[in-house]
Each structure stands twice: as C-alpha cells, then as structure tokens.
Amino acid sequence: MAQPLSRRTLLQATALVAAAGAAGAAAGPAAAAVGGAAEASWTVRPFGLGDVALEAGLFADKRELMLDHARGYDENRLLQVFRANAGLDTGGAVAPGGWEGLDGEANGNLRGHYTGHFLTMLAQAYASTGDEVFGAKIRTMVGALEEVRAALRQEPSVLSVPGVFGGRAAGNERGSYRYVELPSGVLGDASAVTLAAWVKPGHEDSWARVFDFGNDTTRYLYLATRNANGVPRFAITTGGAGAEQGLDGLAALPLDRWSHLAVTLADGTGTLYVDGTVVARNPAMSLTPAALGTLAHHWLGRSHYTADPVFAGAFGGFDVWSRALSGDEIAGLQGDRASGDLVSYAFGETSGPGLADGSGRGLDAVLRRTWGGPSHPGFLAAYPETQFILLESMAGSDYTKVWAPYYTAHKILRGLLDAYGATGDERALDLASGMGDWMYSRLSVLPAATLQRMWGIFSSGEFGGIVEAVCDLHDLTGKGEHLALARLFDLDSLIDACAANTDTLDGLHANQHIPVFTGLVRLYDATGEERYLTAAKNFWGMVVPHRMYGIGGTSTAEFWKARDVIAGTLGASTAETCCAYNMLKLSRALFFHEPDPAYLDYYERALYNQVLGSKQDRADAEKPLVTYFIGLTPGHVRDYTPKQGTTCCEGTGMESATKYQDSVYFAAADGSALYVNLYSPSTLTWAEKGITVRQHTGYPREQGSTLTVGGQRQARFALRLRVPGWATAGFRVSVNGRAVPGTPRPGSYFTVSRTWRPGDTVRVSIPFRLRVEQALDDPSVQALFYGPVTLVGRNPATEYLELGLYRNAGLSGDLLPSLAPVPGSPLHFTLAGTEFAPFYEGTEDPTHAYFRRSEPTVVFGGLDSGVANPAGSDGSLLDEVWAAAPFRDKAALVTRVRSVVDAWVADGLVTAADGDRVLATAREASYVR
Incomplete structure (x- = not known):
C-alpha cells in the first residue's frame, strides 16, 4: 500500500509538477510558486499558466473553442471505462468510442489514455481561468478514480440492480471482466437436467456466456446469449467445437430487457425455451452432464474460449433441476420464482462477493475477476493488469493484444499530477504516488535485458512521457523508488546513439521516441548525468531541420524516414500532431538549460502553424476537433474527427489549446x-x-x-x-x-x-517579408512564409501548383510584390488565381502547403527578357541573382545581374546575346523596395 505523504513534503514540492512538466498547470491553489529541485540546473524558468493571462486575439479565440468543449463534455463518459473495469455502476454513461472504449480499435486496448488528457486539459483550464466549472470536474474525476482504485484493491462486490419480480439482480458492466464461479457438484451426476436463467443482455456481444461448465475447450456445455448469427445457442460436447450437439434460437434476445432462457436434456432430446416458448428441439442430443464426467469449472458469464467476451448485463436468477421440466412448468417460471433442486441463485445480494444457493445444498457461489486482481494496491487503469503482464514476455509487436500500456499509464499519471497542481486535491497525489509504487513493484524485479526488449517494441512498448511524469512525482514525494522507477525506462541503445550524435532515427516510430528525450532532460535535472542532456540536445538537432516540415511537424505515417528527405516523404499522413506537441515540450525543456534562440524559433514555427492549424475553427460538444495527421500533399483536406475523435493527437490537442501561453x-x-x-x-x-x-x-496580423x-x-x-x-x-x-x-x-x-x-x-x-523554404532533398519543392506564418494555397488540384515569385520581387528580396492582397482579409493573398491563407486557420479547404517553383524566363520588375531562366548545379540564374538581396538600390541590383551574367556566359550556360538581353531588362525595369 502506498505510504502516506506528509503535509510538509507536499507543500514543499507541489509547485514542481507544473513548472517542470508538460502541462504547465502551475498556478493553482496548491502551486503558488515555481521552484524546487528540478529548477536547480535551469538557466531559465517558466511562469505558471495563471501568471500569464491571454488577451483577446488568435490564441484566446482558439482556446475558447476548446474551453467550451471542456465545459460541456460529460466527464462521466470518460470515467465509464474505469468504473466498468472495477465493477462499479457506470450510471448509464456511454464511453466515447474510438480509442476510448471497448468497441474501438484493438478492442479499446488504449482506453484510459483520453481520461488523462482530459484531466490535464481541465487542470490547465482551471489554472488559466480560475473558472470553478473546471475545478468541479477535476474533483469529480479524482473522486471517481479514488473509488475505482479502492474497488480494484478489494474482492469483487455484487453490483445490485433492479430485478425481475421487483427484487434485486446482479449487474455486470461491460468491461468489468467479472463472472460467477460456482462450486463443483452443481450438476451432480444427472442424466437429465434443466438449466434456467433470467438474463438482461446489455450488449450485442457474440458468444458471451450465460453459463459455461467444463474443463477447457474440449469438454463443456454452455449457453450463449448470441452465437455468430445473433441468436441464443446451447451446446454440449466431449470433443470440442467440431463435435458439439447444439440448439439454436430463432431470434436475438432484446437488449436491456429481461429474458428467460431454459434448456432441458433428457432421453436423447434437447429443448431450448425463450420466455417459456420452445424455440429449438434436437432429438439427436445423446450427451448429458453425466457424460462429461467431473468438470473443473462452473462459470456464469465467462467462456472457456479466452477470446470470447464476458457477459454484460444482469443475472436475475439461475436454477438447475435434476430432471427435465415440462413445457408447462417452464412456462410457469415466467410469473414466479422457483428453486432448482441442484442449485438455485436468486442474486438478491446487495454487496460482497458471495452469492447464496437457495437449493438447500449449500453450493454458494462467489464473484470473481477473470484476471484475478492487481499485483499491487496502487494499480489504477481502465483495463486489467494483463496488458502489462503480457508485455513482459512479448518478443514482437501486436497491438491487438498489448497496446502501449505504459503510455496509457503515463497519461493517467500526468493527468493526476496536473489535477493536484491545479487544485491541491491530495487524493490526486495519493493516486499518482500509488501508481508510481505499483509500476516500481512490477518493473524493478525484471531483468535489464527484459526492460530493453520491452521498450524497443513498436507501439506495445511505447511509454510516452512517463519518465518526465515520474520525475515530477519524485519531486513531490521524495521517494527514492520513484526516481529509480524513472531510470528503469532507459532505452540504452537510443540514448547511447544520440549521446554520441549518431543518427539512428530512420525507421523509428516518431512519437514513441520524442517524449523519451523530454524525460531524459528531467532525469538530468534529477541525477546530473550529462549523458541524458547531451542525448536530448543531439536528438533535437537530428529532427530540426533534418526531418522537419515547413509547418514545424515531423514524421510520415508516424515514422521517421531518412535524414534530409522532405519532398520525398510528403503524403496524406505526414506531420502527426502529437509529434509537434512533444517537440514543443522538448524545445522548451532544453531552453531552460541553454537559452538558445533556435529552440524558440522552432517553438514559434510549430505553434503558430501546425499546432494552431490542427484545431478546427468551430466548437463541438462531442469532439475536440483536432487533427491526427496533417497531410501535406497537394489539395489535402484536414480531418478534424479522425478515428471517432479520441486519438492520441486529439488528447494532446486538448492540452495544447489550453496552454498556449506557457512559453510567451x-x-x-x-x-x-x-x-x-x-x-x-x-x-x-x-x-x-x-x-x-x-x-x-x-x-501575426500585426508586424x-x-x-x-x-x-x-x-x-x-x-x-x-x-x-x-x-x-x-x-x-x-x-x-x-x-x-x-x-x-x-x-x-x-x-x-x-x-x-x-x-x-x-x-x-x-518586426517587418515581415515573404520568403520561401526549399525542401532539403528537392529545392524546387518549396513552402511559402510571411513572417512566422506558413501560407497555404487553397486549391482543389491534386498536383503541385507551379508558381513563379521573382517577377515583381523588391530590392529587399521580399517576394511579396508578386502576390496581391485580399481586401479585408489580413494575411490572405492571391497568386496565379489561387488564394493563399495562413495555415493556422482551421478550415476544411483543400490546401497546398508545398508548391513547385517555376521560373521559366528571366523577369525583372514585371519585364520579361524573353530569355529562358537557365539552371545550374545550385539553382537557376535568378536564384543566384536574388541570393545577394537585399540590394541598396537599383544600381546595386544591376551590378549583381552583370556579375552573374558574366559568370554564366563564361561557363557556357548563357549566350552573350541572351546575357545582354537579361542585363538590359534589369536596367529598364522598375523595382519596389
């Protein structure tokens, strides 16, 4: 059990979480100041979110859209998966879906991550605005998670719900992994039998069992509420699925309504009843319970096939008779309870794990979890601990079985730390500390080789920013185990390569590894080990600019490609939004140690372009409306509701939109x-x-x-x-x-x-200039910038736009005169029939973030020389001329043109006559400054 934290320790350390952590939710009631152990090695320190108030403008407008979402979204929907996992009443809440629920990708193996993001968003919103609606939501969520952890620490307890005849019944929330274990002898040695149950299915799961009595997947008898065709099925076998003798119903059972199921076996005939009516009869069922022999397991709600779901809904009664009841007798069960002579459970209990047998045989049952229970009382998750256990033996990636459990743990831990920093609610810190204790108890006993293998597995071994969060936790608790835990996530092959400035990023999963380095910076703070900080600095330099797109993002389909390949990696799934979020965090953390302006130049680029542009410019009660990938192919339309709206990027997007001021x-x-x-x-x-x-x-509308x-x-x-x-x-x-x-x-x-x-x-x-940035691997592929803003062409074409920009270039080298401003629309321009607008505008227009530069003839000041613009090994003639900008005056430009023309004529790249025409055009033209 987690050790209690002293009030003195808490007050001394509480401000660190916001200052050093990603969320930056510093200025809540429990975080009045920024300081402590983490800051000892910093040259520069941040201010808390509450110290910096956003005024009206672009950031405030974007933030308000997300704050509206935060205010209106029902947090109980996020808590549903946690409460279900603990067997608690979910109050009818419906999980969001997508990655945050049992029906999402990979069976919802990432569920719980989004709850952590939401907590962080609320904490940041509360620290920034002081609006009590956010504080109230935080306290609700923390209180619920405390109840969840308490329930997980204990044996399962009956979830009492309204029953069939006005009494009580035993509920089973979907995702609870709970079932009823009956003692041996339930079936006796009966050669004839009736099994009957009142059930209230809560979901359309196929193969969820009412009961399954057997040894394994060879000898058993079961009743499923739905087979593959959606109708009830009873089967008995001594030779596995292929030898089943069965009965199939005629129609699906209704959801959320009581149904009565009964099966009789006698004299070689099996009969299936639904609500007292015969729906199937099989006169060729020779097997009886006696033929199965002694069985090891007698389960209600659980299947011997591990891939089958646990029954979700409610049990209103289960009875077994040592004879085949008549049709009239079974019909009579519809209006009154009757007790089986072999076993009888009314499910009238209101608490505890025990379920009484009313048959007089004393065969009381007990409620169980399929996965047993937590290995440590600090465990807190929205799914069983099995994902963490399976990871320890995995040799390769399979996210349908294990999908980044420590990544999910990080999001929950981070959210709790931020909740504590914003509100001072010590329950949140106690939950966070318990999670740290639990993780340490698991990981500290594993061999080093096992840890290295785990952290190297794509996706399954992804752990996000957990090192940073655990270091923040250590600052708060002072527990040596927590600092030791942070170091157990060291991925030595990556750290050593980056510390040696050896670029091994090609082929790596980008967002799996970026937050690793923010964690290393925090480990440097805690340990003084230079290897950590050196690795983080070198890694940053491997991404910026070598794997950076113009908008500040990185990655292609979540992975890095070879260094300096930009144009060659443009696609519909470039620039994962999480990557930009984490690169901002890393840039910020590195700046605290070395205030290199390059870190903040990158910060501005990614913030004002990809991060702002990843949020759609409209509010939505259900979705945060944030991109996952931002495709940079010509004509790409941003998708603001990817995968039903609960991806990692929408989680980080909620955080980004509530901490815009953290680095001003x-x-x-x-x-x-x-x-x-x-x-x-x-x-x-x-x-x-x-x-x-x-x-x-x-x-950026003002310069x-x-x-x-x-x-x-x-x-x-x-x-x-x-x-x-x-x-x-x-x-x-x-x-x-x-x-x-x-x-x-x-x-x-x-x-x-x-x-x-x-x-x-x-x-x-700060006067702006229009400029281009060339792709490192193809200088003809370029992005357009005006000051800090990426300008994108709004055009449905799916091929690169071909644009020329030198035609009206000013003596300063500014390319802006080639564009026409759009009246009444700041930072909007037109060129060659296409409107160009800031990337940060969250629209659904088809856009071109890159175009192909085309300068076919030599033109100065709008005058076309008629001479083809020749290309050399380092660019065109015009490129070489304008590379010397700015020019003091027209004479300086003409002198430059003469020098370049003479060199190109001497090299045989331009004829003397063409050179004369180029020079004459340069002299004749008029130029703006």
Whole structure:
C-alpha cells in the first residue's frame, strides 16, 4: 500500500509538477510558486499558466473553442471505462468510442489514455481561468478514480440492480471482466437436467456466456446469449467445437430487457425455451452432464474460449433441476420464482462477493475477476493488469493484444499530477504516488535485458512521457523508488546513439521516441548525468531541420524516414500532431538549460502553424476537433474527427489549446532578466518583481508588439526580446518613444536593461517579408512564409501548383510584390488565381502547403527578357541573382545581374546575346523596395 505523504513534503514540492512538466498547470491553489529541485540546473524558468493571462486575439479565440468543449463534455463518459473495469455502476454513461472504449480499435486496448488528457486539459483550464466549472470536474474525476482504485484493491462486490419480480439482480458492466464461479457438484451426476436463467443482455456481444461448465475447450456445455448469427445457442460436447450437439434460437434476445432462457436434456432430446416458448428441439442430443464426467469449472458469464467476451448485463436468477421440466412448468417460471433442486441463485445480494444457493445444498457461489486482481494496491487503469503482464514476455509487436500500456499509464499519471497542481486535491497525489509504487513493484524485479526488449517494441512498448511524469512525482514525494522507477525506462541503445550524435532515427516510430528525450532532460535535472542532456540536445538537432516540415511537424505515417528527405516523404499522413506537441515540450525543456534562440524559433514555427492549424475553427460538444495527421500533399483536406475523435493527437490537442501561453515569457533563474519569447496578446504578472507586463498586439496580423509595464513599484531587470531568425527586414525597439540603439541580429535576443517603472512602454517593430523554404532533398519543392506564418494555397488540384515569385520581387528580396492582397482579409493573398491563407486557420479547404517553383524566363520588375531562366548545379540564374538581396538600390541590383551574367556566359550556360538581353531588362525595369 502506498505510504502516506506528509503535509510538509507536499507543500514543499507541489509547485514542481507544473513548472517542470508538460502541462504547465502551475498556478493553482496548491502551486503558488515555481521552484524546487528540478529548477536547480535551469538557466531559465517558466511562469505558471495563471501568471500569464491571454488577451483577446488568435490564441484566446482558439482556446475558447476548446474551453467550451471542456465545459460541456460529460466527464462521466470518460470515467465509464474505469468504473466498468472495477465493477462499479457506470450510471448509464456511454464511453466515447474510438480509442476510448471497448468497441474501438484493438478492442479499446488504449482506453484510459483520453481520461488523462482530459484531466490535464481541465487542470490547465482551471489554472488559466480560475473558472470553478473546471475545478468541479477535476474533483469529480479524482473522486471517481479514488473509488475505482479502492474497488480494484478489494474482492469483487455484487453490483445490485433492479430485478425481475421487483427484487434485486446482479449487474455486470461491460468491461468489468467479472463472472460467477460456482462450486463443483452443481450438476451432480444427472442424466437429465434443466438449466434456467433470467438474463438482461446489455450488449450485442457474440458468444458471451450465460453459463459455461467444463474443463477447457474440449469438454463443456454452455449457453450463449448470441452465437455468430445473433441468436441464443446451447451446446454440449466431449470433443470440442467440431463435435458439439447444439440448439439454436430463432431470434436475438432484446437488449436491456429481461429474458428467460431454459434448456432441458433428457432421453436423447434437447429443448431450448425463450420466455417459456420452445424455440429449438434436437432429438439427436445423446450427451448429458453425466457424460462429461467431473468438470473443473462452473462459470456464469465467462467462456472457456479466452477470446470470447464476458457477459454484460444482469443475472436475475439461475436454477438447475435434476430432471427435465415440462413445457408447462417452464412456462410457469415466467410469473414466479422457483428453486432448482441442484442449485438455485436468486442474486438478491446487495454487496460482497458471495452469492447464496437457495437449493438447500449449500453450493454458494462467489464473484470473481477473470484476471484475478492487481499485483499491487496502487494499480489504477481502465483495463486489467494483463496488458502489462503480457508485455513482459512479448518478443514482437501486436497491438491487438498489448497496446502501449505504459503510455496509457503515463497519461493517467500526468493527468493526476496536473489535477493536484491545479487544485491541491491530495487524493490526486495519493493516486499518482500509488501508481508510481505499483509500476516500481512490477518493473524493478525484471531483468535489464527484459526492460530493453520491452521498450524497443513498436507501439506495445511505447511509454510516452512517463519518465518526465515520474520525475515530477519524485519531486513531490521524495521517494527514492520513484526516481529509480524513472531510470528503469532507459532505452540504452537510443540514448547511447544520440549521446554520441549518431543518427539512428530512420525507421523509428516518431512519437514513441520524442517524449523519451523530454524525460531524459528531467532525469538530468534529477541525477546530473550529462549523458541524458547531451542525448536530448543531439536528438533535437537530428529532427530540426533534418526531418522537419515547413509547418514545424515531423514524421510520415508516424515514422521517421531518412535524414534530409522532405519532398520525398510528403503524403496524406505526414506531420502527426502529437509529434509537434512533444517537440514543443522538448524545445522548451532544453531552453531552460541553454537559452538558445533556435529552440524558440522552432517553438514559434510549430505553434503558430501546425499546432494552431490542427484545431478546427468551430466548437463541438462531442469532439475536440483536432487533427491526427496533417497531410501535406497537394489539395489535402484536414480531418478534424479522425478515428471517432479520441486519438492520441486529439488528447494532446486538448492540452495544447489550453496552454498556449506557457512559453510567451520566461525569467532568468536568478530573476535578472525577462525573456519575451513570443509576440502574443497577454498580461504577465511577475509577482517576484511586483510588476505586470501587458503585451498588446495583433501579431501575426500585426508586424510588431507593444509592451507596457505596470504594477506598484520599480524593478530592475534586462528585457530580452526574441529576434526571430526570419526577421531579416529589420527589428526595431523603442522605449517610451525613443529608439533603442543597437543592431538586433536575427536568431538572437535583443536586450534592453534598465530600471523599469510603471507606465514604461516598449514598442517592437518586426517587418515581415515573404520568403520561401526549399525542401532539403528537392529545392524546387518549396513552402511559402510571411513572417512566422506558413501560407497555404487553397486549391482543389491534386498536383503541385507551379508558381513563379521573382517577377515583381523588391530590392529587399521580399517576394511579396508578386502576390496581391485580399481586401479585408489580413494575411490572405492571391497568386496565379489561387488564394493563399495562413495555415493556422482551421478550415476544411483543400490546401497546398508545398508548391513547385517555376521560373521559366528571366523577369525583372514585371519585364520579361524573353530569355529562358537557365539552371545550374545550385539553382537557376535568378536564384543566384536574388541570393545577394537585399540590394541598396537599383544600381546595386544591376551590378549583381552583370556579375552573374558574366559568370554564366563564361561557363557556357548563357549566350552573350541572351546575357545582354537579361542585363538590359534589369536596367529598364522598375523595382519596389
């Protein structure tokens, strides 16, 4: 049993979860400050979500769509699978489906993961807004999970439901894996028998058993509510399925309504009754219970065929007689209870595992779980522990049997930690601590070789961000076992390769491995082992830019391909949304240790493009409306409801949309500086300094931002303003209307140090330019950017659009003059009959994130020279000319054209006459700046 945590320990450590963890839900009642062991190695630290308020703008609009979903969605639907697994009443709640329910992919082997995501979303929403609706939902979910764990710790208890004749009955929730075990001797040595049961099926499962008495799959007799054709079936055999003597009904039993089933066997004839009426008779049934001999198992609700489902619904009575009742007798059972002489169960109990036999023979039954019960009292899941057990012996992947159980455990653990950070509900931390104790009890006894094999199995061995979460748990509990547990997930082959800067990512499952490295950063915090941090840094550099698409995403059909192959991997299943979510987390974690602007350049790219664009721009009560994959093929239409709406990416999408502000501002660890990482309308409350910083901007529709200092006192610190790597058109800063001297360098931070006073105003101007990014493996395949924003063509064509952009290029090198702005639609342009719009707009338009560059002739300032644009080994003539931009004036451009033309003529790539025409056109043309 988990050891109780002292109040002192909790209060000392509670803020760490939000600061170091993915969710960032820091500023709840139990997390008033950020600090602790995790931060000791940080150069930079974050602010809590409650410290940064989103103001009206793009992010706030997107967030509100998700908050509406969070407010309206019934959390009991998510709790259904947990309650069912524990045998508790689910209150009629219907699980969401998809990956979060028994009817989803792989029999719902991932169920429970989405509940963890939802808890994290609620925690972040509560920390950000203080809206009590989110706090109430968190407390409901935590309380329910506490009840679930308590039920799993105990023997199964009868779920009492209304019965047939006004009495009680024994309910069995679908997904509970519970059945009734009867003692031996139930059938005696009868040569004639009647078996009768009141049942209320709750699902259309095929082959769910009313009863199954036998040894194995060779000698048995059973009654199923539905066979493969959907009708009741009774069978008896001594030679397996192929030798069954059986009876099949005529129609399906109704769901959620009581039905009476009876079977008689006597004198070589079997008869099946439904509600007192004969539905099947077989005069060639020579087998009787006596012919089966002594049987090992006598089960109600469970089959000897392990793939068959456990009966879901309710039992209102089960009786066995040592003779064949007449038709009139069976008809009489419809209106009154009668007790069998061999065994009789009325199922009138209201608690406990025991079920009394009313036959007078004392053959009391007991409620069981097919999987027994947890190996440790801290176990908490929405399915049996069997997935965890099977993983330990698996040699290869089979997600229909085992689908990432530790990944699911991570989501639940993370959600509980975030719930605790946001509300201070100690029940959540106790549940989380128990999960840590349980996992340690399982994994610590396994050989190292077994662990390495497990974590290397695709999908089945995926464990998500569990290392990060367990490190956060250790910060809260101080338990050595929890830190030891985090290290048990080390996948040494991957860590060692990345620590040596050896790229072995080709063929790996992307989202299985990205969160591994965020965990390694946290392990470095906890242990100081440089190997962990080095591996994480090197890994990041293997993805950015070598496996990164223009929108910031990575992976193709969930996997990585060879390094630097971008155009060659574009498809309908590129850029899994979870990958972007986890790359943002990793970039953020690395920045805390080394504030390299490249991490935040990537952060801005992925956040403003893929992450924002992954959320559809409409609200929905049932679905979060978030993409799984984002296809980057020409004409792709985003799917915002993949796989019924409960995939991993919709889970992380819910989280992303409720923590947009988590990286807008950071502080130097010693409080000496404030980093402004993102230009986003927001207000920072920096309690340590006693000030606020309000950022007013329409960015990215506005090319700059205004920051105003507020508060009641002065504060001295360095204001570090990120200069985006793409900001080649200038970056200007003024304080209180006066220009700040200096030359900001793209891809750096520009620092303004002073004593700040309330009312001080900082204006940042960041002119945008239209630019392209070439695919690393095919320079002709390009993505279009305006400032931080990817512009996508809205066009139903399924072939690459062929576009030219040099025609009206400005002296600055800006390609924007080749596009026509759409009046009244910021950041919308047209080119060659196609509208281009920001990727972040969550529409269902067919889009082109990449196009093929086509510059067939040499054109300057709209004048066509009539000369074909020749290509060399490193690009075309025009590429070489414009690579020298910006140009001071027209004369500088003409000088560049002359130099390039002379070189190409000398190399025999352009004739002298064509060269003269190119130069003359450059001189004659007019250019914008």
